[in-house]
Amino acid sequence: MKILPGGVCEAGTTRINKTGGWRTFKPVYDYEKCIKCKLCELLCPDSSINPRDDGFFEFDYDFCKGCGICANECPKDAIDMVLEEK
Amino acid sequence: MAPENKIDKEKMVVVEGSYAVAHATKVCRPNVISAYPITPQTHIVEDLSQFMADGEIPNCEYINVESEFSALSALVGASAAGARCYSATTSQGLELMHEVLFNISGMRLPVVMTIANRAVSAPISIWNDHQDAISQRDTGWLQLYAENTQEISDMTAQAFKISEDKDILMPSMVCMDGFILSHVYEPIVLLEQDLTDEFLPAFEPEHVLDPKNPMSFGAFADPNYYTEFRYLQEQAMQKSLKKIEDVANEFYDVYGRYYGGLIDEYRTDDADIIIMAMGSIIGTIKDVIDKLRDRNVKVGLLKVRSFRPFPVEAIKGALKDAKVVVVLDKNISLGLNEGALFTETKSSLYNTKLDMPIIGYMVGHGGRDIKVDLIEKIVDDAKEVIKTGITIESQFTDLKEELL
Numbered sequence: 001m002k003i004l005p006g007g008v009c010e011a012g013t014t015r016i017n018k019t020g021g022w023r024t025f026k027p028v029y030d031y032e033k034c035i036k037c038k039l040c041e042l043l044c045p046d047s048s049i050n051p052r053d054d055g056f057f058e059f060d061y062d063f064c065k066g067c068g069i070c071a072n073e074c075p076k077d078a079i080d081m082v083l084e085e086k
Numbered sequence: 087m088a089p090e091n092k093i094d095k096e097k098m099v100v101v102e103g104s105y106a107v108a109h110a111t112k113v114c115r116p117n118v119i120s121a122y123p124i125t126p127q128t129h130i131v132e133d134l135s136q137f138m139a140d141g142e143i144p145n146c147e148y149i150n151v152e153s154e155f156s157a158l159s160a161l162v163g164a165s166a167a168g169a170r171c172y173s174a175t176t177s178q179g180l181e182l183m184h185e186v187l188f189n190i191s192g193m194r195l196p197v198v199m200t201i202a203n204r205a206v207s208a209p210i211s212i213w214n215d216h217q218d219a220i221s222q223r224d225t226g227w228l229q230l231y232a233e234n235t236q237e238i239s240d241m242t243a244q245a246f247k248i249s250e251d252k253d254i255l256m257p258s259m260v261c262m263d264g265f266i267l268s269h270v271y272e273p274i275v276l277l278e279q280d281l282t283d284e285f286l287p288a289f290e291p292e293h294v295l296d297p298k299n300p301m302s303f304g305a306f307a308d309p310n311y312y313t314e315f316r317y318l319q320e321q322a323m324q325k326s327l328k329k330i331e332d333v334a335n336e337f338y339d340v341y342g343r344y345y346g347g348l349i350d351e352y353r354t355d356d357a358d359i360i361i362m363a364m365g366s367i368i369g370t371i372k373d374v375i376d377k378l379r380d381r382n383v384k385v386g387l388l389k390v391r392s393f394r395p396f397p398v399e400a401i402k403g404a405l406k407d408a409k410v411v412v413v414l415d416k417n418i419s420l421g422l423n424e425g426a427l428f429t430e431t432k433s434s435l436y437n438t439k440l441d442m443p444i445i446g447y448m449v450g451h452g453g454r455d456i457k458v459d460l461i462e463k464i465v466d467d468a469k470e471v472i473k474t475g476i477t478i479e480s481q482f483t484d485l486k487e488e489l490l
C-alpha cells in the first residue's frame with residue numbers, strides 16, 4: 001500500500017490488510033449439518049465466507065479474524081470454533 | 087524586517103468582528119458551509135445565512151445541522167468530494183467536534199473553521215478565554231490567533247491558502263477572542279473580491295471521491311501502516327511553518343497588510359523583559375509597553391500568531407537576548423498548574439544555550455478583564471525576577487481571595 005499525497009491510498013486496501021493473523025479460534029464447517037441457508041455468509045463482518053460451486057461455503061482464513069459470529073448464528077450448529085494451532 | 091502596514095483609510099468601514107469574518111469567508115468563495123449556531127460564534131453564521139439568502143455566495147451550499155458533531159461530519163464528505171469547506175464554532179461546540187477534528191486532519195482535508203474562543207463548562211461561561219481551542223491542540227489542526235478584527239478578517243483568507251497548499255493539506259482553526267473581537271465594532275478594510283480572487287485561487291483538490299476513480303480516504307491501517315500516516319501528518323505541520331510565513335508575505339504583496347508571520351515582535355530590540363501572549367490581549371499589552379517605555383522600562387512583546395504548528399525556532403530567535411520572559415495564558419493545563427503557551431515556550435528553550443527565567447501567569451479565565459494595572463504589576467514582578475531570581479514559575483493571578 002502506497003500513501004499518496006494528502007494521506008489518501010489506492011482503492012481496495014482491505015485486500016492488503018490481512019486480519020487472519022488475529023485469530024485464537026478458527027471456524028470449521030461440518031458440511032454434514034449445513035443446510036446452505038447462507039446466514040453465515042450474510043453475517044460475517046469481514047466478508048471472509050465465500051460461496052462454493054456446490055452451494056456450500058468456505059472460509060477465507062487470510063481474513064477471518066475468528067470472532068465466532070458465524071458459529072453463533074448458524075441455526076444448525078454446523079460451525080465449530082476450534083483452537084488455532086500455531 | 088517586518089513590512090510596513092498600509093491600511094487604506096478611504097476604504098475603511100465600521101463593522102462587527104463577526105461580520106468581518108463572514109464577509110471574508112464569502113469572498114473566499116466557499117462551496118459548502120455547515121455550522122451550528124452557538125454563542126459567541128452566532129453572528130458569523132447569521133451573517134453567512136443572510137448572504138446565502140440574498141444569493142451573494144454563488145456555488146455554495148449551506149447545510150443546516152442539529153449539532154456541531156454533524157456540522158463537521160458533513161464537511162468530511164464535502165471536502166473529500168472537492169469542495170472548499172467552512173465552519174465556525176466555539177467552546178462546548180468545538181469540544182463536541184473532538185472526534186471529527188481528528189478525522190478531518192487525518193484525512194488531510196483542508197477545512198477552515200473560525201473559533202470564537204470561549205471558556206468551557208462547567209461552570210457555564212459564555213465569555214472569552216482560550217481553553218476551548220487549546221484543549222484541541224493535538225488534533226492536527228493549524229491554530230492561528232488574531233489580535234483584532236482586521237487581522238481575523240485577513241487571517242481567514244490566509245488560512246484557506248495555507249491549508250489548501252498541496253504540501254500541507256491540513257485543516258485550520260482561525261481563532262478570535264469571543265465577544266472581545268466577535269462582537270466589537272472597529273473600522274477595518276473588508277477583503278475585496280477581486281484582490282481575494284487574485285490571492286486565493288479556486289481549490290483544486292489532489293484527490294476527490296469519485297466512483298469512476300475509486301480511492302480509500304481514511305483507510306483502515308493496521309500497525310504496519312498507521313505510524314507512517316502520523317509521520318506524514320507531522321511533516322505537513324512542519325512544512326506549514328514556512329508556508330504561514332510565505333502566505334503572510336504574499337498577503338502583504340496583494341493587500342498591503344501584514345501582522346507578522348508565525349510571531350510578531352513589538353519593541354523587543356534591547357528589551358530585558360519580553361511578554362508573550364496570543365489574541366486580543368496583544369493590543370492592551372502594546373499600550374502598556376508604550377507607557378512603560380516612556381518610563382525607560384525595557385519591555386517588549388512577542389505576539390504568537392501560530393500556536394499550531396508551534397514556532398519553536400522563531401521563538402528562540404526572538405527571546406535570545408531577553409533577561410526574563412513573561413508568558414500570559416488564558417488557559418490552564420489542569421494538573422500541571424501551567425498554561426499551554428508557558429509550557430511550550432519553556433520546552434522550546436530546553437536543550438539550547440538560552441537560559442533565562444520564564445514566568446507564567448494564568449489570566450483572563452472565563453472572560454475576566456485583563457487590565458492595564460495587572461500587566462504593569464506583572465512587569466514589576468518580572469523586574470524583581472531579574473534582581474532576585476524566580477520564586478514561583480507559574481501562577482494564577484488576580485484571584486478573588488474572598489471566594490476561596
Ligand code: SF4
Pocket residue numbers: 027043044045046047048049059063064065066067068069070071
Ligand atoms: S469467525 Fe467471524 S470473521 Fe471468521 S468467518 Fe466467522 S464471522 Fe467471519
Ligand code: SF4
Pocket residue numbers: 029033034035036037038039040041057073074075076077078079
Ligand atoms: S449458517 Fe450454518 S447452516 Fe447456514 S449456510 Fe452457514 S453453516 Fe450452513
